[in-house]
Every structure is written in C-alpha cells, then in structure tokens.
Amino acid sequence: MSGLAATKPAAEPDGPDGPDGPDGPGGPDAAEDVRWRRLDRRSLLVTVQMTGGVVTAIGVPITLSFQGWVAMGPVIAWAVGIGLFVIGSGVGIDALRLRHSRYRVGPERAELRSGILFVKHRSLSRERIRSVDLVAHPLLRLLGLVEVRIGTGEQSAGQEATLELRPVRRAEGERLRRELLSRAATGGASDAEGTIASLDPRWIRYAPLSFVTSALAAAAGGAVMQVSEWFGVQEDVIEWVGDVFRGMSVTGMVLALIGIGLAAGSVGALGLWIEMWWNYRLEREPGGTLRVRRGLLTTRSISLEEARLRGVDVVEPLGLRLSGAARVDAVATGLSHRDEEDQAGPSTLLPAAPRRLADEVAARVLREPVTPTAVPLAPHPRAARARRIRWAVSVALAPALVLLLLGALLDVAVLTYLGVGTAVVLLPVAVALARDAYRSLGHALDADYLVVRSGTLRRSTVALRRGGVIGWTVKQSVLQRRAGLVTLSATTAAGAQAYAAYDVGEAEGLAFAEQAVPGLVGPFLVRGPSPEGARGTARPATTGPHSSRHTSG
Numbered sequence: 001m002s003g004l005a006a007t008k009p010a011a012e013p014d015g016p017d018g019p020d021g022p023d024g025p026g027g028p029d030a031a032e033d034v035r036w037r038r039l040d041r042r043s044l045l046v047t048v049q050m051t052g053g054v055v056t057a058i059g060v061p062i063t064l065s066f067q068g069w070v071a072m073g074p075v076i077a078w079a080v081g082i083g084l085f086v087i088g089s090g091v092g093i094d095a096l097r098l099r100h101s102r103y104r105v106g107p108e109r110a111e112l113r114s115g116i117l118f119v120k121h122r123s124l125s126r127e128r129i130r131s132v133d134l135v136a137h138p139l140l141r142l143l144g145l146v147e148v149r150i151g152t153g154e155q156s157a158g159q160e161a162t163l164e165l166r167p168v169r170r171a172e173g174e175r176l177r178r179e180l181l182s183r184a185a186t187g188g189a190s191d192a193e194g195t196i197a198s199l200d201p202r203w204i205r206y207a208p209l210s211f212v213t214s215a216l217a218a219a220a221g222g223a224v225m226q227v228s229e230w231f232g233v234q235e236d237v238i239e240w241v242g243d244v245f246r247g248m249s250v251t252g253m254v255l256a257l258i259g260i261g262l263a264a265g266s267v268g269a270l271g272l273w274i275e276m277w278w279n280y281r282l283e284r285e286p287g288g289t290l291r292v293r294r295g296l297l298t299t300r301s302i303s304l305e306e307a308r309l310r311g312v313d314v315v316e317p318l319g320l321r322l323s324g325a326a327r328v329d330a331v332a333t334g335l336s337h338r339d340e341e342d343q344a345g346p347s348t349l350l351p352a353a354p355r356r357l358a359d360e361v362a363a364r365v366l367r368e369p370v371t372p373t374a375v376p377l378a379p380h381p382r383a384a385r386a387r388r389i390r391w392a393v394s395v396a397l398a399p400a401l402v403l404l405l406l407g408a409l410l411d412v413a414v415l416t417y418l419g420v421g422t423a424v425v426l427l428p429v430a431v432a433l434a435r436d437a438y439r440s441l442g443h444a445l446d447a448d449y450l451v452v453r454s455g456t457l458r459r460s461t462v463a464l465r466r467g468g469v470i471g472w473t474v475k476q477s478v479l480q481r482r483a484g485l486v487t488l489s490a491t492t493a494a495g496a497q498a499y500a501a502y503d504v505g506e507a508e509g510l511a512f513a514e515q516a517v518p519g520l521v522g523p524f525l526v527r528g529p530s531p532e533g534a535r536g537t538a539r540p541a542t543t544g545p546h547s548s549r550h551t552s553g
Helices: 043-064 072-099 138-143 170-187 201-209 212-230 234-244 250-277 318-322 337-341 355-366 382-410 413-440 478-483 506-516
Strands: 003-009 102-105 109-114 118-125 131-136 145-151 162-169 194-198 281-285 289-294 299-305 309-317 325-332 348-354 442-446 449-454 458-465 469-476 485-492 498-505 525-527 538-540 548-552
Touching (some): 131 170, 138 145, 194 348, 201 212, 201 318, 201 348, 309 355, 325 355, 348 355, 442 506, 469 478, 498 506
Antiparallel strands (some): 109 118, 194 281, 281 289, 289 299, 309 458, 449 458, 469 548, 485 498
C-alpha cells in the first residue's frame, strides 16, 4: 500500500521525550531516525489577512443593509466586535493546527502528523511519490512561503494519497521537491532535458476566445445588479440604463448590452490569463520529470513524472480552432477527468497557442519526432453524419415547436413569430455544427499510439499509448445497429479512464480495436459468412434486439 493513515486521541502522550524529543513524535519506536520539522508560524499572519478580508467582504454589505432602519453607531460597533471575534478565532485555530503539526522525510517514507482533537499520522512510501507541487498565493509570496503538495498519483485513495504542508519556507519547499523527485534521476540524465516551451506574450490574443469570456460577462452583469441591490440603488441603475438607450429598439438595446458584457468579459479573460500563465515555462528535468511553472500573483510549480504519462490530448475549443490555436493536456495516471476539463488544471502542459506549436510541444513531450496527433485520420461512415444532423435538427426545432404550440393555444401572435424566428436562426446553425462534428470524427494507428478525435464545440484529439490500453468497451444502440455503427471506447487507467471513437463502421471499428491491441477483442468476435477466399465480417459475439454493451479487458 502507498499510504497509511491512523488516528488516536490527541490527549495520548507522545512518549517520554515529548513531541520535540530526540525521537520526535512517536517516541523511540519511530520507524526512521529523522528529525521532525514544524510548519512555518508565519502562517498566522496569512490567516489574519485572509480572515480579515472575508469578514470585511461579508460584513460591509450586511452592515450597510441596516442603513435607514436603525442608528448606525451601534450596528458598526457590533459589526467590528463580531469581526474581531471571528479573526481571533481563526488565528487561534490556526495556531493550534501549527502546534500539533509535524512532518519529516526519511529514506523510505514521507510522513505528516497533524490534528487538534485527534492526531492523524499519515505516511507515503517514497517509491510511490509521483508529484511534488508548490503553490504560493500573493500573501505567501510576500512572506517567502509556499504550500507543498506531495502526491502518489493515485485517484482511488482520495486525500490519503496526498500530503499537504501548509506552509513552509520557499527554500524548504524547493529542497523537498528536489529530494523527493531525485529518486527517478538515478537512472541517468536524459538527452532531451531542458526547456520544452516558454511564454510568448502574443498568446494572450487567444484569451478572449474561450468560453470564459461569456461566463465572466454574465458574472459582471449579475455583480452590478447585486451590488446595486446592497446599496439600495438597483432601480436607479435600471432607470439609468433606460435613459442611456432611450430611443433605441428593444433588439438594439439587447445587442448593445450583450456587446458591453462581452467587452467586460474579454477584459476579465485577459486579466485571468495573465494571472494564470505569466512566467509560464515547461521543462524536462533530470530523470524524466515534466515541470510546469506559471503564475503572476499566485505562482504554481507542477511536476509530472513521465512514467505516469500515457499520451497527450490536443484540445481545440471552437473559438480557438477558428483562430488556429489549441492547448495541450497530459493524459496521465493520477489525473481525474475534472483535472482534464480545467483549462488551467494540473494536466495542462501548454496554454492556448498556435496549433503548429501545440503539435511540436506534444511531440517533444512524447519524445517522438512527429506528434501522432497530426497524423491523417480515417473518416467515419456517412451514416454518422446523418445521425448528427438528425440530433441537431431535433434540438433546434424543440424550442421553436414549443413557442409555436403556445402561440396557437394562447392565440398570441408574438409567440408564433418568436417560434418561426427561432427555427430560422437555430436550424442553419445546428446543421452547420452537426456537419462540423462529423468532419471532426476520425481514428488512426500511428506506431505505438492509437489516435481518436471528436467534438465540435470542444474538439479533442487524443494520442494514447497502445500499451496503456487495458480494455475496450463496445456500445451499439438500436439505431446504431441499423446504421451499422458502433462506439468504441479504449479503457485506460489514465486521464478520463476511457477515450472513444464515436460512430465508426462496425467491421472497421472492431478491426481497428483488434489491430491496436492484438488479442484483446478477438476472442469476443465472430466472423460472419463470406464468399470463398474472402475474409468474414467481424461483429460482436453477442447481439440482440436492444442496445448492447460489450467489454473486454
């Protein structure tokens, strides 16, 4: 097992030498004769500032909401008293946490002992440690501190697979990172060490093209209305907006507000990009460890052991794809699907950059002369296009039909016009997206990798090492069976756990799976009748009148 966690009442004595004795916590029977260390006490200053900020952000709007109802003097006095009590409580709890927290790194294990009411002793075998990440927000950076996250790369163990030291000095964090990852470096230096990619300020032009822009635009509008409500001027804000756009049609006013919101969202997206990716650098360190360093105010240092790497994913959201850009994510064990979906998560190796550069970085990360994500892909049958067009048309017509039905039942002409307009606007867009989704489908084999691609709003091209495939899942619905299509999912222990080739021809798809990992699917297939001298048609060994699912591995 990679980890161990045990709890005991905090009142239990630590041995004759106490917690700071020669043997440290655990007394003379400790497994390793290594000095236990304390976390940095300057964490208390960080707690004061962060708790004070939270109290101010919550307390000021609540206090102002009493304006006009009661005398403000007593309200402010009560607010200040409660705020000081909350800050003092936070500092006291953090002081107890620091008092009862110790860590040490020995030849065999990294250990953390913590707890106030109950002492928790957690231990990770150094042989299973796969990542040591350093994170420092502005307050920690001001004090020269970092948070250290030591992980084994295992998802099933949950928090027991990670030790978090909050905080230690930056020099101590770097020492721990080098020491804990030096195990892999004993095999000799790599000829591919050094910088793989570094920040190009011109990449910032891709920041407003992400879906973050629209989310920030909506958040900005909501924030304006919420703050105006706190101060009791929401109606004044609405009247002011009406005065500004007086004389404009409703459609023009809506379009103008959307434009203003998108402009505000673009500014927010630019600021967010600068915060996340400033000083970005992707490096390969001795022993085969990939390290990503980035961040303006909050700095992050993320390490990924190449032994965990099973492939790469070149991600192209629609806005980035139209501008010829893409980002590169790692497909690695110990990274969850949520990590992959996060555009600035621990799996992201390269932010949005020109597609050509993304392919080059993917090739260097995989140590290949040419990236497998750029190989020509086999197209899928036309039946797959028909399925996507039918889905798109159904989705586009649903709201239009609802409006038309309501217009007919309620005898409201406006609803009828809206239904017709919705159909006229959505149908061409839906069909265009469906055709693009079909063109995005593809699969191929390239040396040691199988490659699958799909998606339109978020197109993903995954190159997965064939040796990392542990099974195949074959899905075939009733409609797919009639069209002669199947969906093949390569199962792996890395990333999203499964990567699918959607709506591929049945015979072609099963042959692809068998060729990718010989012997894995073959025993589950039967050969249909064929003319003499011709090869039979491969199909799943079991079929029936309902949707089917066949798994091998």
